């Protein structure tokens with residue numbers, strides 16, 4: 001047993017961290033821990049606040065609120081939010097890399113790693129005087145620095161290129177060199193901002209190997225911001241997920257991977273695609289949520305890629321005693337999931353007879369298990385419904401913007417299988433459909449009828465989806 005903190009003591013504890021830029025809450029009341037000797041990944045869509053967290057940890061930003069504790073191996077505790085950045089590096093032993101490579105491209109690999117040890121060498125050289133006269137203390141320190149640099153070049157599989165200019169290295173090798181350089185400072189916590197960005201699979205593999213080596217063979221703990229999920233899922237022990245500066249999930253990679261909040265927020269894909277993922281995950285309650293209308297103004301754009309959710313507004317944080325800055329609740333997809341769950345719970349509590357697993361569709365009358373959820377008794381039936389798709393092949397209704405696989409399924413259950421049926425809807429039909437889809441004016445707003453007309457026209461040869469098994473695959 002060593003006298004330092006036990007392996008169970010987290011190396012880093014972020015407590016109620018907030019960072020505001022004017023009215024923008026980049027980080028809101030964030031708390032998480034990074035375990036000693038492990039790899040903790042910080043993930044989330046673009047603008048989620050990951051780099052801001054790094055900037056607070058490494059002293060580039062002074063947080064608006066909160067504490068960042070680092071427990072050193074010696075047992076010493078550092079409150080990073082109170083320290084200047086150079087002390088965070090020198091005393092608390094936190095090293096970092098940046099999203100953009102910051103090497104001295106004209107210097108050799110070896111020189112880059114020696115520069116990282118500048119402070120140690122300057123001290124040993126008595127700030128050059130002893131060095132000039134070749135005192136043995138300096139010579140020893142100098143030899144040790146070269147040895148350490150060579151050690152890390154070896155680890156990064158770059159020793160053969162030690163004397164080449166860093167700028168000549170391929171991109172993936174430069175990334176590894178940056179990590180080797182950071183390791184030459186002997187960090188207790190290594191913060192890596194997107195180390196796998198732009199790497200090809202082979203380079204990614206080499207990076208993973210280097211990080212696993214660091215994890216297993218040094219006492220250094222790693223905090224990793226990464227968009228490459230193959231890296232995150234393969235090497236992380238623990239994943240913290242941010243969305244709009246809030247923590248939405250925290251756990252091991254498997255837990256986080258299947259957390260509906262993460263699927264919703266992190267994928268940041270079109271709502272229909274989110275539904276598909278959720279269908280695969282198998283959470284019906286969550287799936288239904290995504291038939292709700294997305295907030296085009298605040299949320300990630302409909303066509304956003306996995307990482308492209310931008311923060312275009314201030315963020316709502318439930319802050320018991322502090323300021324409350326809100327945006328539409330739909331800005332956060334994870335929040336939508338939470339809201340949904342809360343609503344379902346309330347609904348279940350209000351209707352004790354409801355079947356637990358099917359609370360969503362439980363109508364007032366138990367016998368009407370298949371009745372439209374909120375259809376009033378006098379709601380008219382939709383005209384021109386069918387008992388089965390014509391010719392056994394349904395149109396792919398998900399081609400209508402606003403219809404996802406879940407709504408498509410519901411429409412099919414109500415006898416709507418084809419574009420021309422929707423194209424023929426009158427006001428009363430729309431009202432009836434909105435009643436069972438629990439919409440409020442959305443069909444008209446999204447002009448399903450107009451869209452269906454166009455699709456019906458162009459689909460003289462129908463865009464067949466699947467045979468009439470009643471099961472729909474949706475868009476794939």
Ligand SMILES: Nc1ncnc2c1ncn2[C@@H]1O[C@H](COP(=O)(O)OP(=O)(O)OP(=O)(O)O)[C@@H](O)[C@H]1O
Nearest residue numbers: 021024026044045046047048049050051052053311
């Ligand atoms: N210095 C700053 N001044 C104003 N706003 C800032 C500043 N730094 C960050 N932000 C804002 O804070 C939010 C979080 O940004 P941050 O860079 O931390 O996100 P991120 O999750 O790292 O995103 P990415 O994955 O794109 O790097 C963004 O809206 C960003 O514009």
